[in-house]
Structure formats: C-alpha cells, structure tokens
Amino acid sequence: MxxxxxxxxxxxxxxxxxxxxxxxxxxxxxxxxxxxxxxxRMLVDLARPGIPLKRFGAKKGAWAIVTGATAGIGRDFALQLAGAGFNVFLASRTTSKLEEIAQEITAKYPSAKTQVHAIDFSDPKADYAALKAALDPLDVGVLVNNVGKSYDEPTFFQDLPDQDMIDIVEININAALKVTKIVIPGMVSRKRGLILNVGSFASLIPSPLLAVYSGSKAFLSTWSQSLGSELKGTGVEVELLNTYFVVSKLSKIRRSSWMIPTPKTYVRSVLSHIGVRGGAVGQPHISTPYHGHAPVQWVVDHFFSNSFWLNYNRKLHLDIRRRALRKREREAAKAVKAE
Ligand SMILES: NC(=O)c1ccc[n+]([C@@H]2O[C@H](COP(=O)([O-])OP(=O)(O)OC[C@H]3O[C@@H](n4cnc5c(N)ncnc54)[C@H](OP(=O)(O)O)[C@@H]3O)[C@@H](O)[C@H]2O)c1
Structure with missing residues (x-):
C-alpha cells in the first residue's frame, strides 16, 4: 500500500x-x-563456514605438510593444523628451530605426531629425493606451500642482487612445484587432499620495485588455478591464498590492526574458510578469506583501472624505498658515532 x-x-x-x-x-x-x-556475495561468503578439515583426514591419522614452518604464517599453520587433528610434517631450513616448534606442538597437542625435515628451498640442488622418501609412506591430507622470500626493501630490478633473484624463483616457485609433485599421486589415490598455496596481493596488483617477488606470486596464482581445474573431480582441492599484509619478519610489520592480522588470526580465518572465495568473488581456486583483506581485494577488482593501481603501487614502493634508505643512512651514521 x-x-x-x-x-x-x-x-x-x-x-x-x-x-x-x-x-x-x-x-x-x-x-x-x-x-x-x-x-x-563477498559478505555472505565470509559469513559461511568452509569445508570441514575432516574431509581432508583431520582426526583420522592424516598428515599436514607445512613448508617454512618455523616462523610467521607457516608456524601458525603447523600449530593450528595439529590442533585440528593432523599429524604435522615440518619442513624448513634450520633444524634447531624445527625441533623447537615440534616440541611446542607435542606439548600442546600430545596426540599429534610430528616429523621435522631440514631443507634449504633456495638450493636448486636441494635433496628432493630425500624429502620424497620421507613423505611417500605418509597419508598426506594437507600441503601448505608457505615458504617464501621477498626483497629486503623495494629495489629496481637492475639493482637486485642476482642471488636474491635466483633465491626468490627457487623458493617461491620451484619449491612449491617440486613438493606438490611429490604429494599429488598419493592424494589422488586416496581421493582426498588440500593444497594451499600462500600467495600475495603483490600479484593482484603488479608491484614495481618488487618485480621478481610480484611475478613469482603471479606464477603461483595462475598455476594454482590451472592445477585446481586439472584436479577437478579427484577429491583434491587447490587454493591460492591471496594474502595482504600479516605481522611477520618478512613483512617487517610488528603491530597488528584490523587490516593487518597476526599470523594466528590470519591462519584461523584461512582454516575456517576452506573453499570460500571471500574477497576473490567468482574467482575459482582463489581465496581471500580474512575479513580485513577481502574488501581491499574487492575494491581493487571493481574500481579504477590497472594503470591506476600500478601507479599507486609504484608511488607506494618508491616511498617505502626512500624511507628504508634514510633509515639505513641514520643507522650507519649512528654506528660511525659509536666507534
Ligand atoms: N607476511 C606478510 O605480510 C605476507 C603477505 C603476503 C604473502 N606472504 C607470504 O606468506 C608466506 C610466509 O611469509 P611469512 O611472512 O610468514 O614469512 P617469515 O615470517 O619470514 O617466515 C618464513 C619461513 O620460511 C622459512 N624459510 C625461509 N627461507 C627458507 C629457505 N631457503 N628454505 C627453507 N625454509 C625457509 C623460515 O624458516 P628458517 O628461517 O628457519 O629457514 C620461516 O619458517 C610467504 O610465502 C610470503 O610470501 C606474507
């Protein structure tokens, strides 16, 4: 009326x-x-629960593999997957740090088995045969391709040390490819598996002065979508986690906020939203599950042109570089004074 x-x-x-x-x-x-x-659609998606981890073998003796498991996001994946009922296989560079986190898991979750495996993913000759021999006997339910390397500070491509360039490609791309290749046959034969690839907003918007990192994460994004589609119908899910800032050594951010969660909060949101697109509305095999990151991706996807965002990132990274160089100069001056 x-x-x-x-x-x-x-x-x-x-x-x-x-x-x-x-x-x-x-x-x-x-x-x-x-x-x-x-x-x-994004809001509804963020409010709904994801696929339960039981689907991937939680509390049924399955293993979760986490690369880069001793710090930051990877450490929390290891802890929370153990808490969810997985045995945990921890792969990182430093044996002492691996043993420390394994002990922490055993103390917190006595029923979770742990295995540690020291491997330097930056080494193109790393012993992947030994890693395969350790993983083959295990019922692997989850793989988190988390290990990653970025720049020390935004740098022009021509000034990036060759070793950093090689390390980024080896760690961010080749390690994910090689470890995934090891676990897929077992997952397919068991008709269940979850592969989480930790991506970055640096691939959502190409990132000048972080060109190699940005490109490596763009590779992960394209590869994850292709692989996820290849594995359709096998029971194996593949998901690229589109990650904005998280407090960690890599991000050099120490204080959390609504938009920058701690690894604990970030990982909790990932594990409770498996299969949920969140901010990556309508994008298969991509998930932006954290509520502070999702709207940022939505805005980037829906407003302004690619050249606007590219320019925005260029200015941002030039500014970060200027500040990083000034800080280094101040520290050098302080060191000279102290001598
Ligand atoms: N933090 C963020 O804001 C952010 C944003 C977007 C995406 N990401 C992505 O999230 C992932 C994790 O980042 P994070 O911030 O948690 O990093 P982080 O705190 O620096 O932790 C890195 C982990 O990787 C291990 N690692 C580093 N180099 C290695 C190597 N060569 N071989 C084996 N292990 C190695 C480290 O262990 P050891 O030192 O013991 O070797 C550590 O466990 C990365 O892929 C990153 O690109 C992070």
Missing part, C-alpha cells in the same frame, strides 16, 4: 521520459546492481 504511490510515480516517469534516458537508467541500474550483488 505504502509503495503504491511510488510505483505510480516511477511508471509516470518511465512513460514520460525519452527512450535513451530510460535505456541509460536501466544500464546504470544494472551496473550498480551487479556491484551491490558482488559485494553482498
């Missing part, structure tokens, strides 16, 4: 207005409607 006068007014307006105005209004309403629907 209340809406009747409004309906009449709208009908009168539609009858009186020229056809082109009406057509433009309809196109505008459709465009706006698609944005509203997409935003609503």
């Amino acid at each position: 209340v809406l009747a006068p409004l309906r009449h007014q709208a009908l009168d307006w539609a009858t009186d207005c020229p056809l082109t105005t009406l057509a433009l209004a309809l196109v505008g309403a459709g465009w706006l409607g698609s944005y509203v629907l997409s935003f609503a």
Whole structure:
C-alpha cells in the first residue's frame, strides 16, 4: 500500500521520459546492481563456514605438510593444523628451530605426531629425493606451500642482487612445484587432499620495485588455478591464498590492526574458510578469506583501472624505498658515532 504511490510515480516517469534516458537508467541500474550483488556475495561468503578439515583426514591419522614452518604464517599453520587433528610434517631450513616448534606442538597437542625435515628451498640442488622418501609412506591430507622470500626493501630490478633473484624463483616457485609433485599421486589415490598455496596481493596488483617477488606470486596464482581445474573431480582441492599484509619478519610489520592480522588470526580465518572465495568473488581456486583483506581485494577488482593501481603501487614502493634508505643512512651514521 505504502509503495503504491511510488510505483505510480516511477511508471509516470518511465512513460514520460525519452527512450535513451530510460535505456541509460536501466544500464546504470544494472551496473550498480551487479556491484551491490558482488559485494553482498563477498559478505555472505565470509559469513559461511568452509569445508570441514575432516574431509581432508583431520582426526583420522592424516598428515599436514607445512613448508617454512618455523616462523610467521607457516608456524601458525603447523600449530593450528595439529590442533585440528593432523599429524604435522615440518619442513624448513634450520633444524634447531624445527625441533623447537615440534616440541611446542607435542606439548600442546600430545596426540599429534610430528616429523621435522631440514631443507634449504633456495638450493636448486636441494635433496628432493630425500624429502620424497620421507613423505611417500605418509597419508598426506594437507600441503601448505608457505615458504617464501621477498626483497629486503623495494629495489629496481637492475639493482637486485642476482642471488636474491635466483633465491626468490627457487623458493617461491620451484619449491612449491617440486613438493606438490611429490604429494599429488598419493592424494589422488586416496581421493582426498588440500593444497594451499600462500600467495600475495603483490600479484593482484603488479608491484614495481618488487618485480621478481610480484611475478613469482603471479606464477603461483595462475598455476594454482590451472592445477585446481586439472584436479577437478579427484577429491583434491587447490587454493591460492591471496594474502595482504600479516605481522611477520618478512613483512617487517610488528603491530597488528584490523587490516593487518597476526599470523594466528590470519591462519584461523584461512582454516575456517576452506573453499570460500571471500574477497576473490567468482574467482575459482582463489581465496581471500580474512575479513580485513577481502574488501581491499574487492575494491581493487571493481574500481579504477590497472594503470591506476600500478601507479599507486609504484608511488607506494618508491616511498617505502626512500624511507628504508634514510633509515639505513641514520643507522650507519649512528654506528660511525659509536666507534
Ligand atoms: N607476511 C606478510 O605480510 C605476507 C603477505 C603476503 C604473502 N606472504 C607470504 O606468506 C608466506 C610466509 O611469509 P611469512 O611472512 O610468514 O614469512 P617469515 O615470517 O619470514 O617466515 C618464513 C619461513 O620460511 C622459512 N624459510 C625461509 N627461507 C627458507 C629457505 N631457503 N628454505 C627453507 N625454509 C625457509 C623460515 O624458516 P628458517 O628461517 O628457519 O629457514 C620461516 O619458517 C610467504 O610465502 C610470503 O610470501 C606474507
């Protein structure tokens, strides 16, 4: 009843207005409607629970493998997957740190078995045969390709030390490919598995002055989507985790905020949203599950052009570089004074 006068007014307006105005209004309403629907889809997605970890063998003796498991995001994956009922296989560079985290897991979750495996993923000749021999007997339910290396500070490509360039490709790309190749046959034969690849917003928007890191994460994104599609129907899920800032040594951010979670909060949100797209609305095999990151991706995907965002990132990284160089100069001056 209340809406009747409004309906009449709208009908009168539609009858009186020229056809082109009406057509433009309809196109505008459709465009706006698609944005509203997409935003609503993201909110609904973030509110719904993901695929339960039981589907991948939690509490049934399955193992979760975490690369780069001794610090930051990887450490929390190891702890929380153990808490969820997986045995945990920890692969990182430093044996002493691996043993420390294994002991922490055993103290917190006595029923979780642990295995540690020291491997330097930056080494192109790393012993992947030994890693395969350790993994083959295990019922692997989850693989988290987490290990990653970024720049010390934003740097022009031509100034990036060759070794850093090689390490980033070896750690961020080749390690993920090689470890995944080891576990897929077992996962497919058991008809269950979850492969989580830790990606970055540096691939959502290409990142000047972090070009190699950005490109390596773009590789992970494209590869994850292709692999996820290849494995459709096998029971193995592949997901690229689109990650914005998280407190860690790599990000050099020490204080958390709504948009920058601690690894604990970030990993909790990932593990409770498996199979949920979140901010990556309508993008198969990509997930932006953290509520502070999802709207950022949504805005990047829906507003402004690629060149706008590329320029935005260029200015941002030039600024970070300037500040990093100034800090280094201050520290050098302090060191000279102290001598
Ligand atoms: N933090 C962020 O803001 C952010 C944002 C987007 C994406 N990401 C991604 O998230 C992932 C984890 O990052 P993070 O911030 O948690 O890093 P982090 O705190 O620096 O931890 C890195 C982990 O990787 C291990 N590691 C490093 N180099 C290694 C090597 N050559 N071989 C074997 N293990 C190695 C380290 O252990 P050892 O030192 O004992 O070897 C440590 O366990 C990375 O892929 C990163 O690109 C992070």
